[in-house]
Amino acid sequence: MGQSRGLVLEIKKRSCIVITGDGQYLEVSKPRSGVEVGREIVFNRPVIYRFKATYLAVASIMVVVLAWWTFNAMLPRAVAYVALDINPSLELAIDVDNEIISARGLNDEGKKLIQRVDVLHEPLDKGVQKIIAGCVEYHYLNQGQENLVLATVTDAKRNKTYIESKENEQIKEVYDCVYTSINNTINESGVGAELIVANANLDEMKKARENSVTPGRYLLQREARKNGVQITDQELRKESIRKLEVQKNFQVGELMQTVLPDQQDSPDKLDITDKPGKSPDKTNKPDKSNKPDKPVRFDKNDKLDSIDKSNTPVSLSPVEDRATKNNQEKQNSNKSSKANAREKQSVPQGNGHFSEETRPGQQDRQLQNEDSAKKNSSSDSQIEAQGKQSVSQNNAYFSGKKGVNSTDKYSQNGNKAKQN
Amino acid sequence: MEQHQEECGSVLFGDELEVCLQNIKEGDESSREKFIADAKPFIAGVVGRLCGRSLSWERDDELSIGLIAFNEAIDRFKEKMGVPFTAFARMVIRSRVTDYLRKETRWNRVELHMSEGPQESTISQVENDASLERYIKETANRERIEEIKDYNLKITRLGITFQELVKSSPKHRDTRETLIRAACYIVEHSSLYDTLQVSKRLPMREVEMGTGISRKVLERGRKYIIGIAVLLYHREEYIYLNSYVRLPQGGAD
Numbered sequence: 104m105g106q107s108r109g110l111v112l113e114i115k116k117r118s119c120i121v122i123t124g125d126g127q128y129l130e131v132s133k134p135r136s137g138v139e140v141g142r143e144i145v146f147n148r149p150v151i152y153r154f155k156a157t158y159l160a161v162a163s164i165m166v167v168v169l170a171w172w173t174f175n176a177m178l179p180r181a182v183a184y185v186a187l188d189i190n191p192s193l194e195l196a197i198d199v200d201n202e203i204i205s206a207r208g209l210n211d212e213g214k215k216l217i218q219r220v221d222v223l224h225e226p227l228d229k230g231v232q233k234i235i236a237g238c239v240e241y242h243y244l245n246q247g248q249e250n251l252v253l254a255t256v257t258d259a260k261r262n263k264t265y266i267e268s269k270e271n272e273q274i275k276e277v278y279d280c281v282y283t284s285i286n287n288t289i290n291e292s293g294v295g296a297e298l299i300v301a302n303a304n305l306d307e308m309k310k311a312r313e314n315s316v317t318p319g320r321y322l323l324q325r326e327a328r329k330n331g332v333q334i335t336d337q338e339l340r341k342e343s344i345r346k347l348e349v350q351k352n353f354q355v356g357e358l359m360q361t362v363l364p365d366q367q368d369s370p371d372k373l374d375i376t377d378k379p380g381k382s383p384d385k386t387n388k389p390d391k392s393n394k395p396d397k398p399v400r401f402d403k404n405d406k407l408d409s410i411d412k413s414n415t416p417v418s419l420s421p422v423e424d425r426a427t428k429n430n431q432e433k434q435n436s437n438k439s440s441k442a443n444a445r446e447k448q449s450v451p452q453g454n455g456h457f458s459e460e461t462r463p464g465q466q467d468r469q470l471q472n473e474d475s476a477k478k479n480s481s482s483d484s485q486i487e488a489q490g491k492q493s494v495s496q497n498n499a500y501f502s503g504k505k506g507v508n509s510t511d512k513y514s515q516n517g518n519k520a521k522q523n
Numbered sequence: 524m525e526q527h528q529e530e531c532g533s534v535l536f537g538d539e540l541e542v543c544l545q546n547i548k549e550g551d552e553s554s555r556e557k558f559i560a561d562a563k564p565f566i567a568g569v570v571g572r573l574c575g576r577s578l579s580w581e582r583d584d585e586l587s588i589g590l591i592a593f594n595e596a597i598d599r600f601k602e603k604m605g606v607p608f609t610a611f612a613r614m615v616i617r618s619r620v621t622d623y624l625r626k627e628t629r630w631n632r633v634e635l636h637m638s639e640g641p642q643e644s645t646i647s648q649v650e651n652d653a654s655l656e657r658y659i660k661e662t663a664n665r666e667r668i669e670e671i672k673d674y675n676l677k678i679t680r681l682g683i684t685f686q687e688l689v690k691s692s693p694k695h696r697d698t699r700e701t702l703i704r705a706a707c708y709i710v711e712h713s714s715l716y717d718t719l720q721v722s723k724r725l726p727m728r729e730v731e732m733g734t735g736i737s738r739k740v741l742e743r744g745r746k747y748i749i750g751i752a753v754l755l756y757h758r759e760e761y762i763y764l765n766s767y768v769r770l771p772q773g774g775a776d
Contacts, residue, residue, distance in 0.1 A: 112674075
């Protein structure tokens with residue numbers, strides 16, 4: 104302890120080597136006043152046998168990085184987020200295997216619902232089904248009420264419009280999964296609800312999180328503003344979407360729909376809407392100049408088709424093709440069950456075109472046509488394929504706005520049925 | 524005589540030096556005589572190195588000059604100079620002999636122009652206390668640095684660095700003293716030191732036999748022993764280092 108003296112023998116970068124009077128060679132830290140070889144210096148006795156500080160720093164940084172890395176690797180990575188606005192607002196994070204790895208409520212009701220319904224580590228479709236069932240059970244979705252389910256899918260990996268790749272497939276899968284499972288559950292429960300599946304990119308989701316709303320609501324607010332309807336942040340957070348609809352006098356489906364025409368080349372804005380309980384005059388008219396008085400109606404298959412197209416503008420890979428086919432088949436079966444559901448509901452059926460004559464056979468035929476059309480991936484061939492059976496407006500619409508999907512397949516079906 | 528010379532080392536570099544000088548200062552002429560006689564090999568070494576040839580007391584004036592200079596150094600040495608006496612003596616010897624050699628060459632070249640003038644002036648200059656002190660300090664610093672550099676060179680030649688010496692330097696005083704004893708043993712038996720220089724390895728067996736220090740300890744402190752041995756062996760050269768590091772002299776015996 105205490106101070107001792109030494110003769111400097113060698114000077115290093117941060118230290119110097121001294122020899123002490125009693126014959127010890129020591130490495131001591133450099134005195135601040137500077138030092139020369141041959142000078143006697145006074146140093147503190149407990150000599151710091153310094154490790155190379157840089158090595159130590161590098162090593163510790165590496166340890167931290169490694170720890171962080173392994174930690175990250177251990178944690179499942181979310182590949183997509185699905186935000187649900189029923190009125191309980193929820194956000195589900197989905198991993199590569201379509202499993203729900205985290206679920207959180209974005210508002211109070213959402214939090215309550217998450218506590219009651221355990222969806223963690225469930226497959227996405229089951230989880231969504233559970234949630235919808237939970238909503239029905241706890242009377243967030245009530246029969247006879249104008250229910251709205253707004254689902255927003257966000258690709259967690261890429262911010263930009265997705266290119267054709269695996270992730271794309273994945274997101275589409277999530278998309279379809281959300282769509283079908285919600286649809287199924289709604290129909291099974293017999294509670295009528297309007298389903299809108301929107302797509303938000305990562306930026307939008309972040310912004311939405313900053314405003315502590317769901318991406319769906321955020322998109323809604325933005326689109327509403329575009330159409331001249333102002334929704335304040337406050338209202339966006341507090342009010343249910345349906346209430347807002349009434350208050351501000353707009354249609355969600357319409358708003359989310361109108362995103363499409365001017366964002367043709369950014370397919371992640373694509374929306375699917377399904378409005379079983381809507382009268383046709385409520386559906387949007389994407390191309391009013393072309394058809395000022397007639398509402399555009401599409402079959403659900405048309406819709407899916409157009410989604411596919413806009414998602415994959417050039418050509419469809421065989422895998423995708425298969426996938427969509429499967430989807431369509433699934434949806435076909437959905438449809439029949441939905442039709443049953445509708446019977447009970449007795450919703451106002453628009454222009455009265457809707458009828459129960461939507462026969463499976465007919466749908467199949469249509470499906471085939473759609474498929475072939477898809478393979479050609481041109482609207483013209485599609486027109487040809489559909490020419491005889493589909494509505495003339497379709498053609499006009501497609502040539503005008505390719506890939507734009509519209510709503511109300513039921514009335515569409517009805518149309519077709521009538522024509523047939 | 525040989526025995527005497529052996530002793531000189533201890534007088535000139537040992538702990539008794541200060542006592543001895545003190546005695547001389549107080550007017551003990553006999554001890555002055557003895558001290559100078561003891562220092563003869565040292566003087567011969569310094570002058571010989573300066574002239575670059577071996578000298579004999581009978582033939583060469585340089586040695587006499589050195590002897591006179593050494594005597595002068597005893598008188599002029601003061602503790603507060605901050606320089607070990609040996610170093611100071613060396614300085615004085617060197618400067619005097621250099622002066623002599625310069626005069627010699629002048630004598631040889633232009634004998635007619637020999638004059639006492641310049642020498643007088645140099646003396647008066649040296650005599651000037653302030654400048655003398657500064658001169659001594661500067662010389663001491665320079666010499667010390669040179670010494671350390673030379674020491675570094677010598678141990679590097681034996682494959683040792685200061686860094687390694689730091690690592691092998693024992694923390695406990697007992698161990699240190701044991702190792703220093705081993706180093707002294709090597710220095711005292713110059714044949715062992717020569718083996719060390721040639722083989723760059725510690726003559727383990729001999730040291731073990733001679734000192735009775737266990738092989739394990741020797742092995743562990745190998746580098747430290749070599750470092751200290753080099754330092755001790757060049758006692759006359761590494762004046763500053765040796766005067767700074769007060770090692771137990773001749774501890775082995």
